[in-house]
Amino acid sequence: MTNTLDGLSHDIHSEKLAQIQQLMPELFKEGKLDPQALKNFFGDNHDKEERYGLGWAGKSGVFKVIKDRTSKTLHPEQDKSVDWDTTQNLFIEGDNLDVLKILQKSYYNKIKMIYIDPPYNTGSDAFVYPDDYSMSTDQYNELAGDLDDDGNIRKDDNLRKNSKDSGRYHSNWLSMMYSRLYLARNLLTDDGVIFVSIDENEIHNLTLLMNEVLGEENFVEQFIWIKNSTKNNSKTTSTNHEYILCYAKNKSTVEEKQIFRIKKPGLQEVYDLLESFEKRQLSIQEAEKELKEFYKSRPDLKGISSYNKVEYVTQKSAPEAPRHLQAYTIDNASAPVSSGTGPIYDIIHPKTGRPCVCPSTGRRYTRATMDEHIKNGLIYFYEDETKVPRFKRFLDTVETEVLKSTFEDFTDGKKELLKLFDFNPFDNPKPTTVLQKLLAITNPTDIILDFFSGSGTTAHAVMDLNAQDGGNRKYIMVQYPEDTDEGSEAYKAGYKTIPEIARERIRRAGQKTMEDHNDTLASRETPLDIGFKSFVVGSSNFKQRRADKIDDQTLFGSLEDHLTLIKSHSTPLSMLYELILKHGVSLTEHITTQTFAGKEYFDLGNGSLIVCLETELTQELIDHLLTLGARLILLDEGFNGNDALLKNTHLQCQHNGITLHTL
Incomplete structure (x- = not known):
């Protein structure tokens, strides 16, 4: 099979139409979706009724922006990267609308x-994400109902200007967010989730927006982050919280996989502490004393601080193995009052040999269950029979909890940055501790x-x-090339753009992470990845041939351009990554550069894709390439008008599958 690339980003619109046509071909006539057939099928006879939803002037233009494909691509910047050959992380500089379109095929x-x-x-923050649907004041007023047919300003009860920036700031923000959320949803796994930080200015609009884009049935939670800094308004309240909206791509899948049931904070620290007690051969009393002191120093570990008793326990799966120290708490073994009277029977105290006190409500467990618990060492006896025995609940049996909708985190993001820089490059950076609370739902190999x-x-x-739990999560960071203020400390320190600071922050943070966790990194199965591949959004490496744009004046120039498809500034590596993206291959796919008969080619994923960008192909080279993999990319101009070689290559590919x- 032979395919010709058109040089544009993935066609989301056509793909979705094809999916609908496959499911419901009766809705299409002559290859196009028939709106009337759609209405007839779903029985939509009330299209003129008003319906609840979020609307704004300019919303219709958002769908054009989403549908429009881009010819832009990502250009590699090896000199700005860290561990280029081995890292699985990405940093991309550019408009995130372009980036989300470019990534559609590779990261769907x-x-x-x-x-x-x-x-x-807020009305004071400027967001620099200019899209094609930007409107002039006159265009906005016309859409909003503020101009009549003659261009005179009038008022309309349906939509009025807001006091901030002539009322357009809500609409511009909503349009900007809608297109990006729509494209971002396509990238999520079936059990994937999106978190969006926001404050009171747009929380209500954002909720309606995300209900529309992701489906209100996929709403997970409106998390409330209580923080240290406040916004004071002496006439009303002091606001000390922000919101983090969370939606799933498919909530039923998320619930089925229970991804919001996370490891309790501090769990690994307690396990490490117990292991250290074993190595130091502490007595039970000494271990319990130190464990309680640890909990006292960590008031943030409320979820596990009651597990302050310890015991050497034999593993059921390996009874011959050495016993290990485990933490436990003691729970009530009496029947709850609400259930009425429970079973009443004697339990003999193991030391005194006399029956233990029976609670007035009876025992919680049946005699058979209680005997089994005693046999397995799960019943806690006091010094004598005068107290009711209790149930031992070991920490390793209750390691998880659900993520809470409200949480406190007073960590100062500025102070975190001051540990990396000798100046403060950002006004309100989020602390890493807040992000790690959310990251707790991910698996060790997930992409963020x-x-x-x-x-x-x-x-x-x-x-x-990753350093804490041995994970290998990968990240993709995208940042617009916003300039730093010329009066800022960052600018004076030589950082002219936000991406420059961010890349340096990641470099320094990686080194600090290595230093902070140096004692545990040696035991990792794979090295900690603190690198990143850096890319920048730019024009395509290949000339776009648009027949609909050619006129008599440009025809001759187009014929000259036809002699070569490759732009003069293009490099083999940059062309390779553009083709990788067009073919849905990950930007971190393993690539080896090979040569044969003096010609260069790239092998991706050990033969999953072979790319040869040579402009002078030979039969000998093609014969070799056809032995390497199931997919092959070649440049048309590499055949240099040799129709016989081109036809023979097609036949060879067809014959070899x-x-x-x-x-």
Whole structure:
């Protein structure tokens, strides 16, 4: 099979139409969706009735922006990267709308978690995400009902200007967010989730927006982060919280997999502490004393601090193995009052040999269950029979809890940055501790995306969490090339753009993570990844041939351009990554550069895709390439008008079951 690439990003619109046509071909006439057939099928006879939903001037233009494909691509920046050859992390500089379109094919259904901290639209913050649907004041007023047919300003009860920026700031923000959320949803795995930080300025609009884009049935939670800093308004309240909206791509899948049931905070620290007690050969009394002192020093570990008793326990799966120290708490073994009287029977105290006191409500467990618990060492006896025995609940049997909707985190993101820089490059950076609370739902090999990455907090949090739990999570950071203020400390320190600071923050954070966890990194199965591949959004490496744009004046120039498809600034590596993205291959796929008969080609994923960008192909080279993999990419101009070689290559590919892509 032979395919010709068109040089544009993935056609989401056509793909969705094809999916609908496959499911419901009766809705299409002459290859196009028939709106009337759609209405007839679903019995929609009330299209003129008003319906609940979110609308704004300019909303219709958003769908054009989503549908429009881009010819832009990502250009590799090896000089700005860290551990280029081995890292699985990505940092991309550019407009996130372009980036989300570019990533559609390679990362469709691949991202487990998206976190974004977009502009809060306070009226004072400027977001620099210019889209094609930007409107002039006159255009907005006409859409909003503020101009009549003659251009005179009038008022309309349906939509009025807001006091901030002539009322357009809500609409512009909503349009900007809608297109990006729509494209981002495509990248989520079936059990993937998206978290969006926001404050009171747009929380209500954002909720309606996400209900529409992701489906209100996929709403998970409106998390409330109680923080240390406040916004004071002496006339009303002091606001000391922000919101983090969470939606799933498919909530039923998320619930089925229980991804929001997370390991209790501090669990690994307690296990490490118990292991140290074993190595030091502490007595039970000494171990319990130190464990209680540890809990006292960590008031944040309320979920496990009651597990302050310890005991050497034999593993059921390996009874011959050495016993290990485990922490437990003691629970009530009496029948609850609400259930009436429970079973009443004697339990003999193991030391005194006399029956233990029976609670007035009876025992919680039947005699058979109680005997089994005693046999397995799960019943706690006091010094004598005068107290009711209790149930031992070991920490390793209750390691998880559900993520709470409200949480406190007073960590100062500025102080975290001051540990990396000798100045404060950002006003309100998010602390890594907040991100790690959310990252707790991910698995050790998941991919995390942040397309408003700012200072790079998400990347920092991912690296640090990987160091803590031995994970290999990967991140994709996307940041617009916003200039730093010329009067800022960052600008004076030589950082002219936000991406420059973010990349340096990630470099320094990676080194600090290595230093902070140096004692445990040696035991990892794979080295901690603190690197990243850096890319920048730019124009395509290949000329776009648009027949609909050619006129008599440009025809001759187009014929000259036809002699070569490759732009003068293009490099083999940059062309390779553009083709990788067009073919849905990960940007971190393993690539080896090979040569044959003096010609160069690239082998991706040990033969999953072969790319040869040579402009002078030979039969000998093609014969060799056809032995390497099931997919092959060649440049049309590489055949240099040799129709026989081109036709023979097509026949060879067809005969050998190889998919040939040409550009």
